[in-house]
Amino acid sequence: MHTLSQNPIMNLKKPPLFLFYLCFFAVLLSCSCTQQSSQNIPNIQFLQGKPLPNAPKADTKPYRFTEDMFAMRNKIFWQALEPFKNKSNIHYLEIGVHEGRALLWVLEHIMTHPTSTLTGIDLFSSGEGDFKPKEIYKNPNDFKQRYFHNIRSSGHENRIQTHIGYSQDVLKTLKKNHYDIMYIDGCHTLMCTREDTSLSWELLKKGGILMIDDYSKEFPDVYQAAQEFYANNADNMEILHTGWVLVIKKLR
Numbered sequence: 100m101h102t103l104s105q106n107p108i109m110n111l112k113k114p115p116l117f118l119f120y121l122c123f124f125a126v127l128l129s130c131s132c133t134q135q136s137s138q139n140i141p142n143i144q145f146l147q148g149k150p151l152p153n154a155p156k157a158d159t160k161p162y163r164f165t166e167d168m169f170a171m172r173n174k175i176f177w178q179a180l181e182p183f184k185n186k187s188n189i190h191y192l193e194i195g196v197h198e199g200r201a202l203l204w205v206l207e208h209i210m211t212h213p214t215s216t217l218t219g220i221d222l223f224s225s226g227e228g229d230f231k232p233k234e235i236y237k238n239p240n241d242f243k244q245r246y247f248h249n250i251r252s253s254g255h256e257n258r259i260q261t262h263i264g265y266s267q268d269v270l271k272t273l274k275k276n277h278y279d280i281m282y283i284d285g286c287h288t289l290m291c292t293r294e295d296t297s298l299s300w301e302l303l304k305k306g307g308i309l310m311i312d313d314y315s316k317e318f319p320d321v322y323q324a325a326q327e328f329y330a331n332n333a334d335n336m337e338i339l340h341t342g343w344v345l346v347i348k349k350l351r
C-alpha cells in the first residue's frame with residue numbers, strides 16, 4: 100500500500116497549530132507598534148480653551164529688553180507652573196535664554212524660594228538654526244551683555260547658572276533626573292529639536308514639566324520633532340496643553 104503521495108509537496112507535514120497562533124500574535128504586535136509610533140499629540144487646552152486668566156507681568160527691576168518673545172506665553176506659564184510657586188528646592192532649566200525675559204519672569208513669579216535654582220543655556224552667537232536671525236542677531240554680543248546685566252539686576256545672581264554653548268552639548272553634561280521645569284526655546288531645526296527634547300527628557304524629574312516653545316505648524320521642524328518625541332514616549336507623558344507652548348508632564 101502506498102502511504103506517500105507522488106507529489107512531494109503533499110508529503111510535507113501540516114504546520115502545528117501553535118505556529119499559526121504565533122504568527123497571528125506577531126502580526127497583532129507589529130500592528131500595535133506601528134500604531135504607537137504614528138500616534139499624534141492630542142489637542143488639549145488648559146481650561147478647555149477658555150481664555151486663560153491674566154498672569155503677573157515681569158519687569159519689576161531695571162531690566163534692559165529690546166525684544167518681547169515671551170508676550171502671551173506668560174498666561175500659559177502661569178497656568179502650568181503656579182503649583183511650583185515658592186516651593187523649596189525647585190530647579191528650572193531654559194534652553195535659549197536670549198535677553199532673559201522668560202527666565203526672569205519664572206524667577207520673579209515661580210522660583211521665589213531662596214533654595215530654588217535657575218539654569219540658562221545660550222549660544223549668544225549668530226543665532227544659527229533660529230528662525231529670525233536678521234532681526235535679533237545683528238550683534239549677538241549686545242544681547243549677551245543685556246542678558247548678564249539683567250541677571251545682575253534681578254538681585255538673585257547667586258541662584259542662576261548660565262552655560263554658554265550649544266544646548267546639544269551642554270545638556271549632556273548636566274545632572275539627570277534633576278530638573279522640575281524645563282523650557283526648550285533654542286535652535287528650531289529638526290535635528291536640534293530632536294536632540295533637545297530627548298536629552299532634556301533624561302534630565303527631567305518624575306512629575307516634572309517640559310515645555311516646548313513654538314509648537315505650531317508654522318514651525319514644521321519643531322512640530323515634527325515634538326510629534327516624534329510624543330510617539331516614542333507617550334506612555335510616560337501627560338499632555339497638559341498644546342498651542343504655541345506644548346506643556347508635558349513626565350509621569351515616571
Ligand SMILES: C[S@@+](CC[C@H](N)C(=O)[O-])C[C@H]1O[C@@H](n2cnc3c(N)ncnc32)[C@H](O)[C@@H]1O
Nearest residue numbers: 195196197200201221222223265266284285286
Ligand atoms: C527665540 S530666542 C529665545 C527667547 C527667550 N526664551 C526669551 O524668553 O526671550 C532663541 C535663543 O536660542 C539661542 N540658540 C539658538 N540655537 C542654539 C543652540 N543650538 N544652543 C543654545 N542656544 C541656542 C539663540 O542664541 C537665542 O538667544
